[in-house]
Amino acid sequence: MAGVSLKCGDCGALLKSVEEAQEHAELTSHSNFAESTEAVLNLVCTTCSKPCRSKTESDLHTKRTGHTEFVDKTMETVKPISLEAPKAAAMEIDNIDGSSGSGDASEVEMVVPGVDKNILEELEGMGFPKARATRALHYSGNASLEAAVNWVVEHENDPDVDEMPKVPANSNSGPPKPALTPEEVKIKAQELRERARKKKEEEEKRMEREREKERIRIGKELLEAKRIEEDNERKRLLCGFEKMEGGEFLFLPRDKIDPAVINSAGTELNSAINNPFFGVL
Incomplete structure (x- = not known):
């Protein structure tokens, strides 16, 4: 019986065609294949x-989907294996050894693209x-x-x-875009400056709002700290503490101490x- 598959001698995988064997070899680096009468x-x-x-x-498939019923259609699709190299691969081999093929005739002609000559002259005048x-x-x-100029700056290290x-040569890229007139350049520059000015103003306003929020937060914290200190001092005075001369320290007179x-x-x-449980509870 003629072979109906190619079997990988390294992993035992069955492959339907030479193309599949080539793909398998590229993916796995396996190179030991032989004809097999065992159908895929x-x-x-x-x-x-x-x-x-x-x-x-x-x-x-059953584990992923729960589907359990399968029909064996192996014999409907089985056919003798063809050991001929794929046509594309054969053409590549012919072109490499030069025995056939028309590589020169099919090569695409490449040309320098058309660009705006006026701007090109300006760039060359700038030393590029x-x-x-x-x-x-x-x-x-x-x-x-x-x-x-911006493109040159961004790609000068290419x-x-x-x-x-x-x-x-046959690319339909169309004529180059016309350069802007001096008046259009002025308008464009003015638009860019105006856009930059607005962006700067918005950033300054945002920063000012952030600074104001920070000032308010710090002010609230200072007021809260002062309130707590005053409250604590009031409680100490109610408990009998008295201020020493200068008001910097508080002390509790001996006659007010309850033994x-x-x-x-x-x-x-x-x-x-x-x-024994002190510090645990």
């Missing part, structure tokens, strides 16, 4: 019609090489001198910045310290 399974799910190439794949100036104009869309750009209260507090504190 074609188990079709009766619920969703998904084909599965192995029992393992059908089991995984022609190739760099042409490249800048092409990739900035021939928009303006400013756009071309390794190909001084290579003349090329495009297919019973002090002793009771000491007893409670000593009991808490001696409690």
